[in-house]
Amino acid sequence: MKPKVLVTRSIPEAGLALLRERVDLEIGPSEGFMPREVLLAKLPLFDGVLCLLKDRMDREALDAATRLKVLSNYGVGYDNIDVPYATAKGIVVTNTPDVLTEATADMAFALLLAVARRLSEAERIAREGKWAWAPDFLLGADLHGATLGLVGFGRIGKAVARRAKGFGLRIRYTLARPSAEGDELGAVHVPIPEDLLAESDFVSLHVPLVAETRHFMNEERFRRMKPGAIFVNTGRGGLVDQEALARALNEGWIAGAGLDVFDPEPLPAEHPLFRAKNLLPAPHIGSATPNARNGMAVCAATNLLAVLEGRTPPNPVLV
Numbered sequence: 564m565k566p567k568v569l570v571t572r573s574i575p576e577a578g579l580a581l582l583r584e585r586v587d588l589e590i591g592p593s594e595g596f597m598p599r600e601v602l603l604a605k606l607p608l609f610d611g612v613l614c615l616l617k618d619r620m621d622r623e624a625l626d627a628a629t630r631l632k633v634l635s636n637y638g639v640g641y642d643n644i645d646v647p648y649a650t651a652k653g654i655v656v657t658n659t660p661d662v663l664t665e666a667t668a669d670m671a672f673a674l675l676l677a678v679a680r681r682l683s684e685a686e687r688i689a690r691e692g693k694w695a696w697a698p699d700f701l702l703g704a705d706l707h708g709a710t711l712g713l714v715g716f717g718r719i720g721k722a723v724a725r726r727a728k729g730f731g732l733r734i735r736y737t738l739a740r741p742s743a744e745g746d747e748l749g750a751v752h753v754p755i756p757e758d759l760l761a762e763s764d765f766v767s768l769h770v771p772l773v774a775e776t777r778h779f780m781n782e783e784r785f786r787r788m789k790p791g792a793i794f795v796n797t798g799r800g801g802l803v804d805q806e807a808l809a810r811a812l813n814e815g816w817i818a819g820a821g822l823d824v825f826d827p828e829p830l831p832a833e834h835p836l837f838r839a840k841n842l843l844p845a846p847h848i849g850s851a852t853p854n855a856r857n858g859m860a861v862c863a864a865t866n867l868l869a870v871l872e873g874r875t876p877p878n879p880v881l882v
Contacts, residue, residue: 566610566632566871571597571618574637578613578860585868586611603627611867613637617828620644625652633870636880637863638850639663640799642772647882656880657866660718662858663850668722670849671767671797674821675711678793679704679765681819683843704764704793704818707731712763714739714756714779715770715798723767724750735759739770739779760787765795772799780804785811793819797849800826805836812839823849 568586570579573593582588589609591597596617597605606612606628613635614620620634625648628634633655636644641658649656677683680703688694688701711727713720713736724734734750737759753759756779760766766788770776780794781804788794794817796803805826811817819841828847830836837844850856862878869876 567608568611568613568867568871569605569609570613571602572615574613574615574863575857575860577857578862578864581861581864581868582613586871606631611635611871613863613867614643616640616643618643620649622648625649625654628654633657633867633876635863635867635870635876637859640771641880642799642801644880646880650882655870655876657863657870657876657878658880659859659862659866660878662862663855664718664722666852666855667719667797667849668726670823670845671719671723671769671795672726674795674797674823674843674845675765675767675793676706678795678819678821678841678843679706704791706765709733709764710735710762712736712753712759712766713750714759714766714768716750717769719797720767720769723769732765735763739776757784757787760784760792761789763792764789765793767795768798768802770798770802772801777801778804780808782807782810785816788817790815791818793817793821795821797823800824800828800830805830805834809835809839812841819843821845823847 565587568582569589571591573590603624606624610630611633612631615637620643622645625645631654634644634649636658639658639660641656644656646656681701685701707730709732711732711734713724716736716738720736727734728749735753736750737753737756739756779802785807808820812820821843823845824847866876866878
């Protein structure tokens with residue numbers, strides 16, 4: 564008998580094709596996400612679940628999944644899953660690193676460039692046709708010779724550093740979690756995050772969202788940044804105290820911010836952050852390229868099949 568697998572929302576066919584002939588497959592909605600109550604009712608029926616970021620796999624969900632062997636997350640971040648509890652219950656948790664690294668690094672650098680050169684503001688002015696060139700018109704920030712501070716120096720942080728080298732930026736990095744590892748890559752390690760923030764013209768956040776990194780960027784740390792600095796986050800929204808960031812922008816503690824992630828998602832339109840000055844928001848599109856999304860689908864399906872077929876998955880999440 565084939566193992567039963569639930570994919571909570573339709574993903575690219577590249578991944579689904581791997582599953583169709585080897586498991587008894589049920590696929591969730593093609594648009595939107597499976598309602599919580601529906602998911603809880605279905606979980607007891609499946610040996611494997613391929614879930615997405617919006618699927619909250621907490622203790623309630625994991626207790627309902629009485630026959631579950633593997634929880635394969637479609638994404639590199641796994642803050643939607645209670646990994647220690649799943650592991651204690653004998654459920655293998657996997658994720659999809661590597662395949663979205665370059666796309667997400669591109670997005671981080673795109674935000675950095677766009678905020679630095681005020682592209683959102685410039686587009687609006689150009690469309691309105693109410694402008695005239697002048698020596699001080701829409702002056703932005705230089706990248707060449709400036710300092711980029713990377714908070715986190717894993718796969719994506721290093722990929723951003725590679726891009727930054729081509730633009731002539733000085734690269735500094737700090738490790739927000741003691742267990743993280745870095746290497747040189749032409750970058751200078753700054754052991755104390757506050758020192759990194761104080762000396763950087765651009766700060767880009769690349770750490771996972773876990774208990775010790777929630778609201779890592781808080782009021783105290785935003786105040787440590789240069790008044791002319793620009794902040795970028797393509798990690799997780801929960802890494803940032805969003806109210807503090809709104810004050811930092813409105814009160815001039817920093818010069819601007821580019822964000823691809825929020826907490827919650829989507830962030831309500833009335834949230835104070837959207838009234839902040841010099842903010843460029845994007846709707847969590849860091850991995851939104853065909854190559855990345857297809858790669859995530861294949862990786863998630865491969866992880867899931869490995870566990871169900873008694874093999875070690877390529878990308879286990881370890882506690």
